[in-house]
Amino acid sequence: MRLFKAVWRVSVEEFFIYRATSFFTFFLAAIFFVVELLAGHIFFAASGSVNGWDGQSYQLLIATVSSVVYLYNIFFIVGHENLSEDILEGNLDYTLIRPVSSYWFTSMAQIDVPSIFNFVISLVVVGVSLKQLSFTAVGVVLYVFAALLAFGLFFILNKAVVTVTFWVDGFTALGGIMEDSIDLLSRPAGIFPRILRFIFMFIVPVLLVTNLPVLSLKLTVSSYWHFAYIVLFEVVLYLLSRWLWNKGIRRYFSAN
Amino acid sequence: MKYLLIGVNSFSSRLAYRSNEITKLATNIARMLVSIWMWRFLYNNQSSIGGYSIENMTKYLIITNLAAIIFSTSPIFRLSSQIRTGALNNLLYRPISIFGEGLATFLGGQIIYIIVLLVFLVAQLISKSPFQMLLLVVYMLACVMMFFTFMMLLGSLSFWLINVWPLRSAVNAAYLLLGGLYFPLSFLGSKYTFLLSLNPFSLVSDVPARLLLGQSGESITTYLAVVVGWIIVFILLYRVVIRKGIARFEGVGV
Numbered sequence: 008m009r010l011f012k013a014v015w016r017v018s019v020e021e022f023f024i025y026r027a028t029s030f031f032t033f034f035l036a037a038i039f040f041v042v043e044l045l046a047g048h049i050f051f052a053a054s055g056s057v058n059g060w061d062g063q064s065y066q067l068l069i070a071t072v073s074s075v076v077y078l079y080n081i082f083f084i085v086g087h088e089n090l091s092e093d094i095l096e097g098n099l100d101y102t103l104i105r106p107v108s109s110y111w112f113t114s115m116a117q118i119d120v121p122s123i124f125n126f127v128i129s130l131v132v133v134g135v136s137l138k139q140l141s142f143t144a145v146g147v148v149l150y151v152f153a154a155l156l157a158f159g160l161f162f163i164l165n166k167a168v169v170t171v172t173f174w175v176d177g178f179t180a181l182g183g184i185m186e187d188s189i190d191l192l193s194r195p196a197g198i199f200p201r202i203l204r205f206i207f208m209f210i211v212p213v214l215l216v217t218n219l220p221v222l223s224l225k226l227t228v229s230s231y232w233h234f235a236y237i238v239l240f241e242v243v244l245y246l247l248s249r250w251l252w253n254k255g256i257r258r259y260f261s262a263n
Numbered sequence: 264m265k266y267l268l269i270g271v272n273s274f275s276s277r278l279a280y281r282s283n284e285i286t287k288l289a290t291n292i293a294r295m296l297v298s299i300w301m302w303r304f305l306y307n308n309q310s311s312i313g314g315y316s317i318e319n320m321t322k323y324l325i326i327t328n329l330a331a332i333i334f335s336t337s338p339i340f341r342l343s344s345q346i347r348t349g350a351l352n353n354l355l356y357r358p359i360s361i362f363g364e365g366l367a368t369f370l371g372g373q374i375i376y377i378i379v380l381l382v383f384l385v386a387q388l389i390s391k392s393p394f395q396m397l398l399l400v401v402y403m404l405a406c407v408m409m410f411f412t413f414m415m416l417l418g419s420l421s422f423w424l425i426n427v428w429p430l431r432s433a434v435n436a437a438y439l440l441l442g443g444l445y446f447p448l449s450f451l452g453s454k455y456t457f458l459l460s461l462n463p464f465s466l467v468s469d470v471p472a473r474l475l476l477g478q479s480g481e482s483i484t485t486y487l488a489v490v491v492g493w494i495i496v497f498i499l500l501y502r503v504v505i506r507k508g509i510a511r512f513e514g515v516g517v
Contacts, residue, residue, distance in 0.1 A: 053450065175282070
């Protein structure tokens with residue numbers, strides 16, 4: 008906890024030192040979110056309601072996924088962005104000699120303060136979208152739980168992908184794979200061909216966690232066992248990612 | 264000659280790091296497929312939306328997304344990395360232009376995609392006159408120059424910014440919206456389509472797609488004049504920004 012407070016203090020200080028950059032970061036990230044919302048408006052203005060999806064549900068899906076991604080960015084984006092470089096350049100030494108969990112420290116080495124503002128904006132859009140839809144209290148509880156599960160999955164998958172740098176050298180596009188995948192899979196599951204839907208709902212369940220919050224608001228029966236599946240999946244994946252990390256740091260060497 | 268060598272090196276390095284190339288290509292193709300699937304889902308038995316049949320919408324999305332592969336944002340992040348790490352010193356010591364070196368690297372890395380896109384676009388005009396084909400090739404080559412200069416201009420902001428990774432989101436967002444990667448630009452409101460289409464992102468992807476599908480009210484020569492205008496503006500701005508940037512560059516990396 009003391010370590011987290013120190014990380015927080017340093018990140019906030021850096022945010023104020025680089026005010027212009029921080030504002031720029033916040034502003035540019037917000038543009039992407041606005042474009043996604045606008046695209047949703049255009050899609051459904053042209054076609055109305057299709058297969059259970061309308062403009063409001065789609066807006067909620069986009070805003071929810073954005074909130075989760077910004078929450079992930081707040082805590083982990085800077086750590087994961089730097090991790091590949093640190094592994095390749097031998098800068099991990101400074102982390103490994105500290106008496107802390109290297110798995111968590113490399114992920115949470117810095118807080119991305121501008122993402123906090125983006126997170127708040129996306130939460131406001133979530134609130135506006137929810138006001139336009141009808142739901143129950145149980146639905147909202149399940150919605151929040153589903154969003155937290157999405158947050159957990161994004162973290163573990165990103166960590167596992169970055170850890171691959173211990174074995175693969177020069178594969179710089181690796182870092183963007185998860186970001187692009189989440190972006191592409193933030194769509195109603197029904198648009199995808201059946202085989203891809205199966206893969207991304209159950210084998211790499213990114214599509215499942217992006218759709219689950221909206222589905223859980225509607226309290227569909229299938230969403231309950233989806234919850235059970237994703238909880239189990241995340242526990243197994245977390246253990247796997249810890250194992251991969253431990254294998255990776257044993258393989259790591261540097262002449263730093 | 265030195266720039267030709269840089270271009271050849273860049274081409275070779277792209278071939279050496281095939282996994283990066285395949286990943287980027289796969290991401291672009293996936294983006295295109297998701298856009299097409301989204302629209303097929305939305306058409307839901309409608310014959311036409313916004314004046315586009317489902318076939319024309321599919322063709323439009325294929326052209327705009329193919330163009331997005333060539334008109335890459337990589338020069339921003341390459342220049343940014345050179346500034347951030349201090350590697351720009353290697354260029355400043357030598358009798359070599361930062362712009363020329365960047366252009367040679369960009370063209371060398373993208374040459375295969377440029378040829379594929381040009382062949383694909385010209386093939387769509389097979390029944391038209393050779394002059395029209397030539398005009399399209401000239402237009403697309405001018406677009407390559409314009410877009411590269413624009414990316415270098417954005418990349419040179421790294422002299423002042425610590426992180427440029429959010430730029431990736433912003434440029435991608437501009438591409439998605441204005442470049443027509445999600446939907447035709449005309450869907451934003453027909454009254455402003457022409458004015459909107461004059462931005463760099465639309466000129467490189469939405470405009471060629473609409474020209475080929477016969478959905479454009481303006482001729483290719485009008486758009487070519489606009490592209491040339493942008494090249495002049497971006498080069499002038501780039502010269503000012505890079506001069507000021509180098510003046511404050513300490514060369515030690517951040």
